[in-house]
Each structure stands twice: as structure tokens, then as C-alpha cells.
Amino acid sequence: MNPKKVWLQSKRFDITLWIGTLAFSGAFIFLAGQVDAANHLSLWLFIALVVAFDVSHVYTTLYRVYMDKTERKRRPRVYYVSIVILYLISVLTYAISPMLFFSLLAYYAVYHFIKQHYGFIALYKHKLKERSTLDYYLDRWTVFVGTGYPILWWHMHLPRNFSWFMDGDFVDLISWISKPIELIGVSQSTVETIKEITQFIFSEVFFVLYILVIVIYITRQVFLYSKRGFFNPGKNLVMAGVWISWYIGIIHYNNDIIWNAFIILYHAIPYFALIWLYSTRKSMDQREESGGRILRFLTTPRNWLFFYLFLFALGFVEEVFWDFFVWKQYLSPFLTGLFHSGAFWNSFSDSLLGSSKGWSLSIADRWHFILWVPLLTVPQILHYYLDGELWRFDGRNPDLRRYLHMED
Secondary structure, eight states: OOGGGTOSSOHHHHHHHHHHHHHHHHHHHHHHTTSOTTOOOOHHHIIIIIIIIIIHHHTTHIIIIITOHHHHHHOHIIIIIHHHHHHHHHHHHHHHOHHHHHHHHHHHHHHHHHHHHHHHHHHHHHHTTOOOHHHHHHHHHHHHHHHHHHHHHHHTTOSOSOOSSSTTOSOOHHHHHHHHHHHHTOOHHHHHHHHHHHHHIIIIIHHHHHHHHHHHHHHHHHHHHHHHOOOOHHHHHHHHHHHHHHIIIIIIOOOHHHHIIIIIHHHHHHHHHHHHHHHHHHHHOTTOOOSHHHHHHHTSGGGHHHHHHHHHHHHHHHHHHHIIIIIOSSHHHHHHHHTTSHHHHHHHHHHHHSOSSOOOTTTTTSHHHHHHHHHHHHHHHHHHHHHTTTTOOSSSSTTHHHHTTOOO
């Protein structure tokens, strides 16, 4: 069968992409064994995981939209007005409550991650022209349950040794559910019993439903292959990876390194690959002359390293700004050591930000944080928003089928 009709690129490329990403994630299990599970990421691990993949992949939107003059002129309201609106909403939300801001951002990120997984499955379904209504709903619910149950389990077992963005950004469901009971005035032992029962129902009973959905999905695939000779290898590779990565990264291990490896890598690396395939195919298409020399150079297949390094550089610069203006976790000690004294750095920092201390809830409402934190999150939120616009086959992206090899 023609690889274009089955795979995003080729059998070797796609299998390497999905299995290789899981194997790469698994390698961090051995690295994490050398580190206390309660420790947060060191500087170098933060760069190797978060900056190199999660932050950098956000800037692939430049290749898809903002460096392509034809594309960015096609829907200016979507691509430019959205930036202003998203920033204003972010400032308003942060001004109301910094914790609310990060919580909403965390839940938006969860939604984005889950939708992307189903997006890849939808691409493989388009490839093989799956039209079954039963499989449409079964595939969607299998993805949602395969990711939703680990997220629910996480909410029922707070605190963990990791968080999506920061401690407290997820709602502690056990405490939230038990608060009305505590207000009634029942004994503490009764409250604890109710907490245990609630945790059991959500963690164990729902686990049975989680396994049941997976079994139904697998049974359906076996039926399709044995009775109709139909099997979608790409879709099933993605689905299996979703189950494995989210269960291992969130439930099986309570480790910041492993969580970042399995959740971030399985999200970011495939997205890099998708943008790479789309951009290089468009760059090689003589009918398209919309990118200019820089985009054409970066999206030429032989320049794959420059394609990535450009994104990594942008991600690294963003994190420098985060650390300089907000967290002061890594850069401050480095500059303090560089100048042999904290006096110069603290004086310079104070003149800009009014405080030599990093971000904390006690000072989160200072004016410079209200402006800077939402601004620094704009690339990320914009990526979340545009990701829901750029991959639709409903006519809004007329060249999408051509460059993803979906044409009949």
C-alpha cells in the first residue's frame, strides 16, 4: 500500500517517531533513579526537557503562520487580533488572582495536550478514510479516558512531587469535596473516612471504567482486523503511546523528571515532526513562494538542525526573560557569582522590578508582575489557541490536505 495512504511520512519515519519518543522518555526513568524523587528539575534537566522541547515547540507557530506572508495575510484577525485579546484577558485574569491565572492556564494546557493527541489520531483516520460513527466516538472517548483518568487521579492524590506549572494550580478535589462536610460539624474521624471513601471511588472504581474502555477499544481493533482485514497502524501507535505515557508519567511514578519526560516529550516531539513535514513540503512546492529566504532556508530538509536550533534559541531567550523578570531561580545566582557580589545584581534588579526576590504569592500582585507574567505567557497561550485553528479540514486551511498528503 502507498505509504502516503497510511503514514504521515513513511512506515519507518512514523514508527520511529512514536516508539522512539516513548523510548527516549523511558530513558529518563533511569536518570531519575539517580535523583531524589522529591527534587525539582535541575537547571540542565530543565533546559534538556522543558526548554528544549516544551517551550521550543511553541514557536513552531512561526513556521506555520508568522514567517509565511501568504498565510499571515489570509486571516489577520485570527493571527493578530487574537494576540491582543489573549494578552488583555490574561492581564485581567492575573489582576483578579495570580493563582486563578496559573490554574486556568494549567487546565487550558491539559485541554490542549489532550486535543493534540486526538488530532494526530484524526490525521491517521483521515489517511485511511475511516468513516464509522462508532469508531469516531470510541476513538475520542478512549483518548479522553486514557488521559482524563490520570488527570483525575492526580487531583485525588495532591500534593504530588510535580505540578503542571506551579504548586496549587490544580484543585485539590478531596479537600474541596470534604469542606461542606466539615462545615456541618461532624467529627474529624468521620471527615477522614469520607475522604478515604471518596478517594477510593474516584481512584479505584473509575480505574475499572478506565480499563474497560481500553479493553473495548482493543477488542474493536481485533474485530476490525479479523473480520474486515482493516488495521490502522498509525492510529493505534498513537493511542498506545497515550495510555503508556500518561499512566507512567502521572500515576505510576511520583517524580518530576519522569512526569516531564513522558508528558512533555510525547506532546512536543510529534508536533515538531508535524510542523517539519508540513513546512518542508510547502517549501519544496514551487507553487508556493510565500516564505522568503529565511523561512525557505530553515525549512529545507537538509537544514533540519537549523530548523530546530532557531526554535530552541527562541525558547531559551523566553526562559531567560522568565527567570530575569519573574522567577529569579537560575539566572540570579549565576549573575551574582559572575559579578562576585550580589550588590550589583540586586541593585540592578531592584531598579527594574522593585524587588530582588523572585515571584511568590505574597508579592504576585505587584504591577510589574501583572504586566510581565501575562506578556511572557502570550506565545504559549497563542500556540494553544491557534493549534485549534490551524489543523482543521473544514475549509479554513485550504492547503492543509496537500501538504499533509491527504488529497485523493
